[in-house]
Amino acid sequence: MKKFMNDAEQFLSESLAGFVAVHADVVALGEGGLYVSRAAPNKAKVALISGGGSGHEPLHAGFVGTGMLDAACPGQVFTSPTPDQMLAAANAVGGAPGVLFIVKNYSGDCMNFEMAAELYEGKIATVLVNDDVAVEDSTWTTGRRGVAGTMIVEKIVGAAAEAGKSLDELKALGDRVVAATRSMGVALTSCTVPAAGKPTFTLGEDEMEMGVGIHGEPGRRRVKLTSAKTIAGEMVEAIVADIAKSGVTGGPIILLVNGFGGTPAGELYLMAEMARTDLAARGFTLARMIVGNYITSLDMAGCSITITAVDDALLALWDAPVKTAGLVWG
Amino acid sequence: MKKFMNDAEQFLSESLAGFVAVHADVVALGEGGLYVSRAAPNKAKVALISGGGSGHEPLHAGFVGTGMLDAACPGQVFTSPTPDQMLAAANAVGGAPGVLFIVKNYSGDCMNFEMAAELYEGKIATVLVNDDVAVEDSTWTTGRRGVAGTMIVEKIVGAAAEAGKSLDELKALGDRVVAATRSMGVALTSCTVPAAGKPTFTLGEDEMEMGVGIHGEPGRRRVKLTSAKTIAGEMVEAIVADIAKSGVTGGPIILLVNGFGGTPAGELYLMAEMARTDLAARGFTLARMIVGNYITSLDMAGCSITITAVDDALLALWDAPVKTAGLVWG
């Protein structure tokens, strides 16, 4: 394992210390390091709180700030945070308008956030993100995984929260964005969890994992590495086929091409070019595009493609100003 | 080689096509794909033009936009651009106030920009960036290499150009920022040039290259991988020892911890924490800190540490608004 670290036990706290020091104008570390909140919390609005296992930076702490989250709870690497973290965060940033949890759909995350919600004494609601089309949604599964689409949900709902929307409105908006969002990922290499010290899985020199999860979970199938155009085409096909079931077969979308941490920008833009031209040929309008490392899997080489079907109202929320460590505009 | 690409010949043009499509609000592709310019050029100010081999994204095209560069010329991967590119860019974005080239100190880059400067018919000057302390500056060398400090030079000079400074003032400012900037890099893995198809160098499972260049050039020495604290300490020591020769032994600095492309944010922030505490203990004031993949080396795992000694005037220029694909604030 080749990583910049001192020891695995301290990896998270030392990394977090660097993060809050570098972004002290935007974020602050909560008591006991249980959560990261805005440097200047605003209890007059609904508080958006997310969190999950670490190793996906900038998600979630990198999306804390004006126009997006109010707090984020970092779990151990790839392990959901514990209820006391979310409870402390909710008590710190939640006010009368209530608290909205944004949770990626994994058993662990769901249960831990659920316990926190049971313990929290104020108004609370939860939006579950489940955008990964790689996993079929059947009686066999606990539903689809939540992956890169989470950033889009956090951005859009964050803008609406900043605009003073009510908890009910935000919950409904979040559910609507989730319903309009689909993702699929592909890995060229495994990631290595610091505490594990060895790669989570192994791929041959000419293999890739199509449909990989953001923790290195196996995907749909292991296949031979092929051209960027073919890879992007297969991902777009899966996404488009899935969203078609909900009646979306074209129209304006946000396209997110997300790197998993080990893939350089040059390759991500190339994949964006492949996805963009493919989607355009299928009748989608590329209303907005965003490319970069936003929801990573430690040092995994690979990327995901996400689309969210939008209308003018959602686009206005997407375009609204945001000032976080990981996303800045407006 | 595991990369998202179609074929090596098309890598650059397809990636660039994605880049300009995604950032069409900020940049436009020049005629024949020779350069990337601002979407809305402003000939009433001095035009800042940079460029160099590709594979360092977001440098340089990602720094084209308000408050930073006016145009960037992307060469082939790790190969300096050709004079016709810089000439076309200068003719496109240069006006009466003149053109300033910002060039990293490599023989190839120097000669190609020099030929372009000879051919350009308007007012022109050049700032050479040579911030890499890994390479000793002796009679044996062509001076130090230009590496991650280039971003700081482009940002500060870009802000001054936006404020209407003259070509002479900007040239003097650029030289001053270069003189105040030092960097050092370390690689945990090699990079792989798409057209070469194999890693540029090979490191053992427990080795790192201390003092590596941004093209995978060998550094000071190949050593055993050690703790982040020790690695950051050695880099900081080299930087501090070098800048001390110019009389700087403390005071306010900008700290840049730059990822080489294959290292995830969590590790970069951890390195930032190590560098920050080390520098603070040595009497430096961390006036500004910035962490991320800004000057990359394709998929190389590793990072560099850069410091620039600043005063209030330089800080104000650093803080001035910038709107590019790779850097946004204010």
Next chain:
Amino acid sequence: MSSTDAAQTGLTIEALTKAIDAVVATIVDHASELTDLDMAIGDGDHGLNMKRGFEAVRGAAAKIAAQTPADALKTIGTTLIMTVGGASGPLYGSLFLAMSKAVADRPIDLVVAAEMLEAGIQAVQSRGKSHAGEKTMLETLIPVGAALTAAGPAADPAALTAALKAAAAAGAASTVPLRASKGRASFLGERSIGHMDPGARSSELMVGAVCDAFFAPAP
């Protein structure tokens, strides 16, 4: 304690402390096995999660030593919830919290212990929205609960230990051919078949350690 002691005076805090030590030791010993199992069909953190959680429980030993068994179980549950994370944290946490609640001020004999375990299993099921046959820790816990209930108030310690361990081992082994429909492994579909569930294995380890601590003849 022996089962006779338990029947007469109830579970003591000393016996519980000894059991905690045994569980911590076995979890620490088997952490990398649990992690490997989780790498195959999950995300490879189960061993680390359990180790972190039970080391925290051991860290609370002084506090626990001064508590009643019921309060001690509550401390264990809360500690696990606050340190394990992932899916197993809330589940094992809920198990111990529910067991604590089920004591209801009674001395803990084998009958009460069986009631407690059934309550704990019930809590896992409601927290996990899960039931037998979904390739989870419940594959181990449910047959162990049934075996303890079936043993009755005056079971022979050696026979009970054997019965509980056998139920646990069979339960964990039964997960291998199952297709997961809960937890992270469910995302794998058919590919989850052929691997042992890490949570079922950690439950087996815990059951074994507790049996040995409670019922093994003092050395």
Next chain:
Amino acid sequence: MSSTDAAQTGLTIEALTKAIDAVVATIVDHASELTDLDMAIGDGDHGLNMKRGFEAVRGAAAKIAAQTPADALKTIGTTLIMTVGGASGPLYGSLFLAMSKAVADRPIDLVVAAEMLEAGIQAVQSRGKSHAGEKTMLETLIPVGAALTAAGPAADPAALTAALKAAAAAGAASTVPLRASKGRASFLGERSIGHMDPGARSSELMVGAVCDAFFAPAP
């Protein structure tokens, strides 16, 4: 052409075209060798740069065929400058541009050719701010220039070819023990010693191909 032809009628565009083809062929053939040399002490692109540049020169073949030799050399120089990039692009580009300029409307015999090459080498030195002994392409070019000058107006083709090739080979080989003080390899300091300079090798290849094209007896 034979050296006798050259002395009488000067270099023809046909001969130059044949030489271009030979250079392109040898550069393409040796691209990966050049890249490997550049990987050892540079950034591993010299073979790719040269291949891209000379393929572009071949692409300009139709244009070149309609030009005078002097203009053809200018086209070659400009094409290299616009396509090679890196350090070698401006240097080889300057070499050919200066050679073109040195023709000065004269027929190109061996004496003029020697003058041209010396002018080209001079241009490389001023563009590169470099001189002999710095472990660059000049290690090859300078002795080749000297050998051509020494050969005089009526050299025997076979002997001249042998002399120029020997000078080129010795020049390239001489770079191995040198420590680089120009170009990317200079950053390596001591570690540049023991490797052949890629530019010196590409110059050797070009000299060999040109000799063969000009002086080899027609098949």
